[in-house]
Amino acid sequence: MNEDLLERAASAVRERYDGGSDRAALTEAHVLSAFDRKNRRRNRLPLVAIPLLAAMLATVAWGTVSGNLRARLRAIGGAHPTSKPLTAKASSASPLVSKQRLVGPAPEASTQQPMLAAPSSGRSRRTPVIAKSGPRQLLTASPSESEIDALYRAAHHEQFAGGTPAQALLLWDRYLAVAPNGSMSPEARYNRAIALARLGRKGEAATALEPFARGEYGGYRRTEAESLIEVLRPRPLP
Amino acid sequence: MNPWYSTRTVTGEFAPPHIEPAPNLFLVALAAGEPRALSAAYHEHHRAVRAFAQRLLGDESAAEDMVQEAFLALPGAVRRFRGDTSLRSFVIAVAVNHARHFVRAAARRRKHVSRLALEPATPVSLPDELLSREQLSQALFRALDALSLEQRVAFVLCVVEERASHEAAEIIGAPAPTVRARVQSAKKRLRELLEEGGFR
Numbered sequence: 001m002n003e004d005l006l007e008r009a010a011s012a013v014r015e016r017y018d019g020g021s022d023r024a025a026l027t028e029a030h031v032l033s034a035f036d037r038k039n040r041r042r043n044r045l046p047l048v049a050i051p052l053l054a055a056m057l058a059t060v061a062w063g064t065v066s067g068n069l070r071a072r073l074r075a076i077g078g079a080h081p082t083s084k085p086l087t088a089k090a091s092s093a094s095p096l097v098s099k100q101r102l103v104g105p106a107p108e109a110s111t112q113q114p115m116l117a118a119p120s121s122g123r124s125r126r127t128p129v130i131a132k133s134g135p136r137q138l139l140t141a142s143p144s145e146s147e148i149d150a151l152y153r154a155a156h157h158e159q160f161a162g163g164t165p166a167q168a169l170l171l172w173d174r175y176l177a178v179a180p181n182g183s184m185s186p187e188a189r190y191n192r193a194i195a196l197a198r199l200g201r202k203g204e205a206a207t208a209l210e211p212f213a214r215g216e217y218g219g220y221r222r223t224e225a226e227s228l229i230e231v232l233r234p235r236p237l238p
Numbered sequence: 239m240n241p242w243y244s245t246r247t248v249t250g251e252f253a254p255p256h257i258e259p260a261p262n263l264f265l266v267a268l269a270a271g272e273p274r275a276l277s278a279a280y281h282e283h284h285r286a287v288r289a290f291a292q293r294l295l296g297d298e299s300a301a302e303d304m305v306q307e308a309f310l311a312l313p314g315a316v317r318r319f320r321g322d323t324s325l326r327s328f329v330i331a332v333a334v335n336h337a338r339h340f341v342r343a344a345a346r347r348r349k350h351v352s353r354l355a356l357e358p359a360t361p362v363s364l365p366d367e368l369l370s371r372e373q374l375s376q377a378l379f380r381a382l383d384a385l386s387l388e389q390r391v392a393f394v395l396c397v398v399e400e401r402a403s404h405e406a407a408e409i410i411g412a413p414a415p416t417v418r419a420r421v422q423s424a425k426k427r428l429r430e431l432l433e434e435g436g437f438r
Contacts, residue, residue: 005374005437006428010398012375013296019289023302028280031309032273038310039271 143178151175152184159191165198186217190225197232206232262321271313280309283329290330294337294394296379297344304340308333323408331409338387345383352380374437381431385424388412392420393428 021027063069143151155171157163172192179185193208205228211217212225267275287308291301308329315332319325382390388410395406396417403421407414 005432006397006425008371009374009378009428009432009437012371013293013378013398014400015371016375017289017292017296017298017301019285019287019292021288021298021302024284024288027302027306027309028277028284030306031280032277034306034310035271035276035313036273 148179148182152188159195165195169195169199186220190221197228202232265316265319268313269317276309276313279312283326286326287329287333290399291333293398294391295340295344297347300340300344304333304336307336311336327405327409331411334391334409337391341387341390348379348383377432377435377437381428384431385427389420389424392417393424396421
């Protein structure tokens with residue numbers, strides 16, 4: 001009896017729904033248009049992706065060749081322990097100056113006072129941690145990059161943030177001893193020359209500035225060096 | 239190496255290697271998303287797929303959506319088609335794979351409608367015999383909503399559509415004994431539910 005009931009119910013459903021629909025043609029149109037859209041999206045993907053990829057590769061290649069990529073990656077990485085002197089020096093300067101250095105081709109310290117003027121009052125007075133610990137503790141047998149960075153910061157602080165020229169000279173010498181060809185060595189050499197001039201060692205200062213005046217560092221501090229040499233070594237009157 | 243000697247049966251005899259049949263150009267075109275192939279497949283099989291969807295869901299609107307979904311998924315799915323079954327069974331299998339969401343939606347809608355009584359339970363102008371069949375069919379769908387999807391699909395394929403268990407097994411992708419067991423348990427539960435609904 002129950003089996004008949006179930007059979008009758010199934011039969012009722014079977015007869016009621018036979019697959020016919022007045023929306024069949026509409027559904028077909030929907031299927032075809034949806035699939036067409038899907039195909040078009042799939043075909044458009046390479047047209048967008050390939051130029052995008054090419055642009056990215058070109059940017060990376062250009063960045064690698066010009067050296068800007070490294071600087072930018074360092075900037076993104078922030079004050080990583082293994083960061084290079086560029087980041088370290090930037091951290092000692094004002095934020096505006098730091099940005100300029102990171103994006104510019106020449107990593108020079110625009111915060112420096114090129115002439116024999118007194119240290120700038122607008123510069124940060126924050127004393128680097130390592131500088132507080134004393135310059136004698138700044139060198140180890142084989143200093144790491146972070147130690148070299150700290151040494152640069154200490155020298156920079158000593159020269160421009162209320163230290164003495166003698167101490168600054170000592171620190172610049174130490175820095176150049178451990179990183180003679182470091183990425184910040186031109187700045188260190190120029191600042192060392194300034195320190196010598198402040199100490200009254202005019203001859204040595206002029207000698208130290210000569211490579212800059214000759215253009216051995218490109219246009220970097222060339223004009224300032226020429227002017228300083230004029231002051232330090234006055235030409236004899238004819 | 240001679241391919242005839244590349245395979246050896248369990249008994250040690252050499253057997254001819256399995257040779258892949260030539261690809262069916264229609265299926266290749268369908269898999270590539272060729273609109274004419276998709277249109278041809280739709281014209282050939284939409285009625286069977288729609289009938290199954292309607293009988294599974296008891297809701298013509300939801301069934302139409304399910305048909306659309308099945309045919310949209312067909313070009314991607316047909317790459318797995320090996321020709322072991324008919325293409326019609328394969329398309330229905332694709333529909334079964336997309337059924338869960340539609341079954342839930344149809345059941346939800348039915349529950350909602352019955353709770354609010356927005357629609358009359360039966361068209362009152364029908365003669366007694368037809369009235370009884372309509373009531374029976376609606377009662378069956380309400381009872382089907384109480385089953386699991388697996389039992390529901392097995393019941394619709396084997397009882398409503400009167401397919402053989404091996405054919406239903408191919409569509410479902412389960413062994414035939416499993417399908418038969420699902421049908422038996424579905425019948426038992428449906429009988430109970432129909433009796434609870436006052437049908438004898």
